[in-house]
Structure formats: C-alpha cells, structure tokens
Amino acid sequence: MSEPVQVTPxxxxxxxxxxxxxxxxxxMNDILPPDSARWEWLETQVRALMARYAYRNxxxxxxxxxxxxxxxxxxxxxxxxxxxxxxxxxxxxEQLTLRPEGTAGLVRAVVEHNLLYEGGxxxxxxxxxxxxxxxxxxxYRQFHQIGAEVLGFGGxxxxxxxxxxxxxxxxxxxxxxxxxxxxxLGQPAERQAHRAALIAHLEQHSDVLDEExxxxxxxxxxxxxxxxxxAMQSVVESAPRLLDFLGEASLAHFTAVKAILDANGVAYSxxxxxxxxxxxxxxxxxxxxxxSLGAQGTICGGGRYDYLVEQIGxxxxxxxxxxxxxxxxxxxxxxxxEALPELAPDVYAIIPETAALPVAMxxxxxxxxxxxxxxxxxxxGEGMGSMKSQFKKADASGARFALVFGAEELAQGxxxxxxxxxxxxxxxxxxxxxxxxxAHSLQSSL
Ligand code: ATP
Ligand code: MG
Numbered sequence: 001m002s003e004p005v006q007v008t009p010x011x012x013x014x015x016x017x018x019x020x021x022x023x024x025x026x027x028m029n030d031i032l033p034p035d036s037a038r039w040e041w042l043e044t045q046v047r048a049l050m051a052r053y054a055y056r057n058x059x060x061x062x063x064x065x066x067x068x069x070x071x072x073x074x075x076x077x078x079x080x081x082x083x084x085x086x087x088x089x090x091x092x093x094e095q096l097t098l099r100p101e102g103t104a105g106l107v108r109a110v111v112e113h114n115l116l117y118e119g120g121x122x123x124x125x126x127x128x129x130x131x132x133x134x135x136x137x138x139x140y141r142q143f144h145q146i147g148a149e150v151l152g153f154g155g156x157x158x159x160x161x162x163x164x165x166x167x168x169x170x171x172x173x174x175x176x177x178x179x180x181x182x183x184x185l186g187q188p189a190e191r192q193a194h195r196a197a198l199i200a201h202l203e204q205h206s207d208v209l210d211e212e213x214x215x216x217x218x219x220x221x222x223x224x225x226x227x228x229x230x231a232m233q234s235v236v237e238s239a240p241r242l243l244d245f246l247g248e249a250s251l252a253h254f255t256a257v258k259a260i261l262d263a264n265g266v267a268y269s270x271x272x273x274x275x276x277x278x279x280x281x282x283x284x285x286x287x288x289x290x291x292s293l294g295a296q297g298t299i300c301g302g303g304r305y306d307y308l309v310e311q312i313g314x315x316x317x318x319x320x321x322x323x324x325x326x327x328x329x330x331x332x333x334x335x336x337x338e339a340l341p342e343l344a345p346d347v348y349a350i351i352p353e354t355a356a357l358p359v360a361m362x363x364x365x366x367x368x369x370x371x372x373x374x375x376x377x378x379x380x381g382e383g384m385g386s387m388k389s390q391f392k393k394a395d396a397s398g399a400r401f402a403l404v405f406g407a408e409e410l411a412q413g414x415x416x417x418x419x420x421x422x423x424x425x426x427x428x429x430x431x432x433x434x435x436x437x438x439a440h441s442l443q444s445s446l
Contacts, residue, residue, distance in 0.1 A: 103323070185242060253283055416428075
C-alpha cells in the first residue's frame, strides 16, 4: 500500500496564487459540441445498419493484458514495437496496455465466454483506441474505431458480406471518392515459400533498405511491404508477388469473394502489396482508401484471421473482420461539405421573474414529454436577467419559438408563443394547462 498523500490546507484551498492551467494529453482530443453531433449521428447510422445485417454489439475493456497484444498482433509490428501505451499496475504488478486495436480483445472475450459454443457470431464494437504515434491530421494518440467481426465461418461469403456492409455504410453516410483495394495473403505454408523469394529480392537491394527494414529482413520480411518510406517504394513494387505463390484452395477463396463483389456491383482493385499492419491476417485482406484526406487516406481496413482464435488459446475457429477510423470518416464527411445535423431547440423559454419558474418548468416538462426540444433560460444566481438579454440568448440558440412566461399572461393561465424564425415576431398565447395539446405546433418535424 502506498502512503496517503498529505494535503496541507494551503494546497487544498489556493486563495492567493492562481492554479496552474492543465491541458490535455498531446494527440488526445476533446470532442465537443457542435462536432459531437456528427459523432452521434454517425453512431446512429452505424447501429441501424449493423442491426439490418444482424450484427450484435459488444462493449469491451479499454485495458487488456499486454501479452494479449504481443501474442495477437505479432512482436515485429509497428504497433507492438513502438506504439503501445503499456504500463505496470503499481498496485498489483500486472502488465497492462491501453488497447491499440479492437480485434485481439474481442477474440479474447469470445474465447473467455465460449461464445462460439452454439455456432458462429457476427459482432461489432465502437470505441477509443490508443497508439503512441506522431500526431498529425488523421493520426492521433487516442482515436476511435468502429469494428465488425465475424467468427466461426470459414467461407468467402462472410468476407464478401463484411465488404458489402462497409460499402453500404459509405453509401448511407454519403461518402464519395472511396475505393476498395483487395489482396490475398494466402495460408502460412504459401507465405513461407514466398518469404524465401522475398528475402532474396530484398537482399539484392539492401542498399536502399532503411534500418527498420534491415532489422525485419529475417524476422518479418512481409511487413517491409507495408513501409511508408518513399525511398523504398520501387524495391517494394518490384518484389515477388505473394499472389503468385497461392495454391488452388486460396485462389478459389479469393475468386469467390471477387465473384460476389462483382455480382453486387462493388468496384475494387487488386493490390498485391497490400499486407496490413498486423501479423494475424491470412487469405482476404482489404482497405477502403480515399484520396481526399492526404497521406492518411485509409479509412477502413480488415481481412481474414483464421489462426488468431487458436493463438489466443481458443479452439481453432475461422474469423474475419474490419475496423474503420471514425476521425478519418468524419473528416471525409466534413471535407465533402456535409452540413451539421440540426442542433437548435424547438423552443427557448424566457422567464422574466424567478417567481414564474415553477409553472414555467412544469410546462416545459409537459412539452418535452411530447418530444419538443426545449431550452430554458437560466439566471446568474441573482435573478433571471433583462428581457433584452434573454431574447438575445433565445435568438442565439436558433430556436424556432420563444415561450415568454410573463406575469400578465400567467395571471390569465396562459403563456406567449413568439415566432423567432419564419414570420419572426408573430405572437399568440396558449393555455398553461393544455401544453400536451399544442406541443405539436412547435415541432418542425411533424
Ligand atoms: P495507417 O496505415 O494509417 O497507420 P493502420 O494500418 O495502422 O493505418 P489499422 O490498424 O488497420 O490502421 O486501423 C484501422 C483504421 O483505423 C485505419 O484505417 C485508420 O482509419 C484508423 N487509424 C489507425 N491508426 C490511427 C490513428 N493513429 N489515428 C486515427 N486513426 C487511425
Ligand atoms: Mg498505423
């Protein structure tokens, strides 16, 4: 047990010195109104679409044992080598990591709760991920992913279903300028044969390999194909293609995925160098890419990972999935000039005197119960403020109507309803007792 921290009275109540302002962690963003409305809107679209495909939601811990990611993603990967927020829990010595991605944790949960006991599962998740990368546009240290994963089915039809699902999402969100790249990584034995050819090719060009590539040449040469180093692009482009090493079964799987996409009018291009950032993939891998976001153009990536369940200690089971980067998708929506969802309330309540508060708030409750969005003017603690300043706030809120709870109207059991937008200034009064009846006249969507 650690000693309790001693707080001296002067520390507890700093009266004379101004407290030093603390700022958030670099690369970890606050998501605030009005932007947060876009996030909520996106999440709503995703939930509805997942339901239509019969995918079920899972909510998993943000912290997992470090060993899960080291074993699951592979030791020689960017994430495990240099991007993880790993720490020791001071209180019990456990080695823990803030999740850098969602698949390993999901597979851990599926195995731990024996979810595949009665057959395959279609699942999805949303939430924050953490990677210690250099913050820049589209690349943050805390970012958010939405992921879809299907476990327990080995056929190409679920690979295709997942791609159709993502493709539908882009349509639903109105995204233009998104293209699909596909590749097949084959099976471990096929990769083994390709590996020898790849190493030989890379060794011939060892003069252009960077330090990282030299280090990975014998531990994980395939990973070198994923390099972002411009100086290495030509040697990577001329490398032996894994696709040429695939056997009949792998090719048949790939062909079947493509046939379903063709039949459904989903355009794609084959990128033989697409390998993805984690070691757990086999057979189909894919990325959705846009040219509208600069260097950080991949909005979604995924593929099949038939050996991960076993690697994490479960009974062998095939699986396939994808994850999209929420920030990048939202940035693309913004880039395309999509308007923000409407945030303005239907009504703003103007309350000249504090004495009117109880009855005003009763009326607002009755309106809200009918689905009216209502914002109440709140005072400073010393009265409600002038009518002029209250009307200013009402205008700034964007509300369609002001409800004015003036003493004169209240005495007659009524409230004034003043139009602030269409036909601004038009005014009528309504009965305090029957708010449920006139509520609908305040709503734009009815
Ligand atoms: P990149 O090549 O851009 O580093 P990645 O291959 O590391 O991406 P994945 O692990 O496949 O990314 O994650 C899926 C998606 O999550 C990416 O396509 C991207 O949209 C998003 N993503 C990944 N890392 C970040 C990050 N640091 N900040 C914001 N979004 C990210
Ligand atoms: Mg990355």
